[in-house]
Amino acid sequence: MLTDQLIPEGLGAASAPPERSLWRESPLARRIVLFNLLAILLLVAGVLYVDHASDSLSRQRGRALVTEAGLIAALVDPARLDESTAAPALGAPADALRELALLNGLQVFLFDANAELRLRLGPDDAPDGNPQALAARAARFARNGATARTEVLEVSGDAGARYLMSGAPISDGGEIRGHVVVASARGEIEALAQTDRRRTTKIVVIAVLVSLGLSLALASTIAIPLADLAAAAERGRDENAGNLRAARIRIPDLTDRQDEIGRLSGALSGLVSGLFERIARNEQFASDVSHEIKNPLASLRSAASALRVAKPDQARELIEVIEQDVSRLDRLVSDISNASRLDSEMVREQEAPFDLVDLCAKIGEHMEGLADERGIRLTRDVPPAPLVMHGLEGRLAQVLVNLVSNAVSFCGPGDSVSIVVRRLGNRAVIMVGDTGPGIPEDAIQKIFERFFSSRPAGEFGKNSGLGLAISRQIVEAHGGTIHAENITATVHDPGSAPMGARFVVSLPV
Ligand SMILES: Nc1ncnc2c1ncn2[C@@H]1O[C@H](COP(=O)(O)OP(=O)(O)OP(=O)(O)O)[C@@H](O)[C@H]1O
Ligand SMILES: [Mg+2]
Known part of the structure; x- marks a missing residue:
C-alpha cells in the first residue's frame, strides 16, 4: 500500500517494484551477509585451532x-x-x-x-x-x-x-x-580422524549455508524496505527539483511493522503530508489574498474612472470612496503580512512558563478603556491561584485581545463582556463571552476562515476578517482548541435569538 501525497496523475507506474538483485543493489545487505559469514568463519577457525592444539x-x-x-x-x-x-x-x-x-x-x-x-x-x-x-x-x-x-x-x-x-x-x-x-x-585412527573431519566439514557447510540464508532473509527485511523508502524520497526529490508544481511523493506504507522501519515510514509519510499541507495552505492563502485585494482594487478603479466625468459634488464622494479603499488596502496588506509571517515568527520565538491568570488580568486592564468608552462592562472571573502554563505569552495575549476586541465591537452600551478562566484537569480553559447579538447561525462554521467578516457595512475597511483565523493558528500551535458558540436562553427553544456569543479556548498545561 502506498500513501499518496499531492498529486498529479500518471506517476504511479514509476513506483511498481522492479526486479532487483539484493546483492548487487544493496551495500547494506552485502555488509549484513559478510559480517555474519565472517562471524561463522571466525568460529570455525577457533574450533579448528582448539582441535589442533589439543592432543592429536x-x-x-x-x-x-x-x-x-x-x-x-x-x-x-x-x-x-x-x-x-x-x-x-x-x-x-x-x-x-x-x-x-x-x-x-x-x-x-x-x-x-x-x-x-x-x-x-x-x-x-x-x-x-x-x-x-x-x-x-x-x-x-x-x-x-x-x-x-x-x-x-x-x-x-x-x-x-x-x-x-x-x-x-x-x-x-x-x-x-x-x-x-x-x-x-x-589406519583405524586415520579413519576415525577422517570421520571426525568429515563431520566437522558437514557442520561447517551447514552452518555457512544456514547463516547465509538467515543473513539474506535478515538483509531483505531491512535493506529492501529501506531501499524502497530511500527510492521514494529520491523520486520525490528528483520530480520536484526545478518543478513549479509540487509532484506526487509516494512513501511506501510500512507502518504495520512494529520496528524502526515502520516508524521511519510513518514519520516520512507524516513529514511529507505535513509539508504538502503547508504548501497547500500557502497556495490557498495566496489565492485568498489576491481575491481580497481585488475587491478594493475594483472599487478603486471604478471610482477613479467615474471621477473623470464627475461633477464637483460627486467628486468629493468618490474621493471618500477612494480613501476608504486605500485604507482598506493598507489595513489588508499589513494584516496579511502579519498573518503570513506568523508561522515562521512563532517558530523563532522562545516558549516560556507564564501565569495565565496574570495574563488575563493584564488583558482586562488593557481593554477596560475601550469597553468603558462604549459603555460596556468588562468582568473577570479567574482562579485565586496562579495557573502556570508553557508557551508564547505574547501570542496568547494576541488571541485574547482579538476575542475581547471582537466581543466589545459587537456589543453596545449596557452590554457586558466576561473573561472566565478555569483549570479542568490538565487543561486551562478561557471563555470570552458577551451579551451582544451572537453569531449568525449560517456564519458560525465560517468565522475561523481567513477573510471572513460579517461586519456591518458602515465599518467597511476597518476589519480584514483575519483575527479569528490567526487566533486559531496560535491556539493550535500550542496544542489547544478554540471554538465558538451562541449563548441561548433555553435549549427548549432552539429558534430563539441568541443572548450573546462565547468563545472557548482550551490549552494544555
Ligand atoms: N463576539 C462576537 N459576536 C458576534 N460575532 C462575532 C464575534 N466575534 C467574531 N464574530 C464574527 O466572526 C467574524 C470574524 O471575526 P474576526 O475577528 O476573524 O474578523 P474581524 O473581527 O471581522 O476582522 P479583524 O479581526 O481582522 O479586524 C466577525 O466578522 C463576526 O462575524
Ligand atoms: Mg477580529
Whole structure:
C-alpha cells in the first residue's frame, strides 16, 4: 500500500517494484551477509585451532595403548608363561580380554623372557594381510626391551600398513619374565580422524549455508524496505527539483511493522503530508489574498474612472470612496503580512512558563478603556491561584485581545463582556463571552476562515476578517482548541435569538 501525497496523475507506474538483485543493489545487505559469514568463519577457525592444539588422535591412542599393555601385563601369571600355549597364563579373564582386544581392533602378543611368542590375541587378519610380519615386528619390539620403557612406536608392516605399538614387561618380583606387546592399526585412527573431519566439514557447510540464508532473509527485511523508502524520497526529490508544481511523493506504507522501519515510514509519510499541507495552505492563502485585494482594487478603479466625468459634488464622494479603499488596502496588506509571517515568527520565538491568570488580568486592564468608552462592562472571573502554563505569552495575549476586541465591537452600551478562566484537569480553559447579538447561525462554521467578516457595512475597511483565523493558528500551535458558540436562553427553544456569543479556548498545561 502506498500513501499518496499531492498529486498529479500518471506517476504511479514509476513506483511498481522492479526486479532487483539484493546483492548487487544493496551495500547494506552485502555488509549484513559478510559480517555474519565472517562471524561463522571466525568460529570455525577457533574450533579448528582448539582441535589442533589439543592432543592429536594418534597421540591419545598411543597413550591408551600404553595403559592397555600395562593392564594386560598385570593380568598375566608369569609362572605359566612357559607352558606350550600360554593361554592359561591369562587365567579366567582371557575371554574378556580377547573380547576387549577384538573390539578395539587390538593385536595382543605375549612373549616369554626370550621374546618367544607364546600367545597372540586379536583379529585374525591384520590390515596388511600379513600377520606373521606384524608378529615378527612385535617380537623385535620385545627383544629390544622397548616394553620396559613404555614406548609408543609407529611401525610399518610389510605391505606398508602402519601400526602404533606399545608394550609392558611381565615381571615377577622384579625379574622380567615376559612381555606384552599391543599393536593398533594406524589406519583405524586415520579413519576415525577422517570421520571426525568429515563431520566437522558437514557442520561447517551447514552452518555457512544456514547463516547465509538467515543473513539474506535478515538483509531483505531491512535493506529492501529501506531501499524502497530511500527510492521514494529520491523520486520525490528528483520530480520536484526545478518543478513549479509540487509532484506526487509516494512513501511506501510500512507502518504495520512494529520496528524502526515502520516508524521511519510513518514519520516520512507524516513529514511529507505535513509539508504538502503547508504548501497547500500557502497556495490557498495566496489565492485568498489576491481575491481580497481585488475587491478594493475594483472599487478603486471604478471610482477613479467615474471621477473623470464627475461633477464637483460627486467628486468629493468618490474621493471618500477612494480613501476608504486605500485604507482598506493598507489595513489588508499589513494584516496579511502579519498573518503570513506568523508561522515562521512563532517558530523563532522562545516558549516560556507564564501565569495565565496574570495574563488575563493584564488583558482586562488593557481593554477596560475601550469597553468603558462604549459603555460596556468588562468582568473577570479567574482562579485565586496562579495557573502556570508553557508557551508564547505574547501570542496568547494576541488571541485574547482579538476575542475581547471582537466581543466589545459587537456589543453596545449596557452590554457586558466576561473573561472566565478555569483549570479542568490538565487543561486551562478561557471563555470570552458577551451579551451582544451572537453569531449568525449560517456564519458560525465560517468565522475561523481567513477573510471572513460579517461586519456591518458602515465599518467597511476597518476589519480584514483575519483575527479569528490567526487566533486559531496560535491556539493550535500550542496544542489547544478554540471554538465558538451562541449563548441561548433555553435549549427548549432552539429558534430563539441568541443572548450573546462565547468563545472557548482550551490549552494544555
Ligand atoms: N463576539 C462576537 N459576536 C458576534 N460575532 C462575532 C464575534 N466575534 C467574531 N464574530 C464574527 O466572526 C467574524 C470574524 O471575526 P474576526 O475577528 O476573524 O474578523 P474581524 O473581527 O471581522 O476582522 P479583524 O479581526 O481582522 O479586524 C466577525 O466578522 C463576526 O462575524
Ligand atoms: Mg477580529
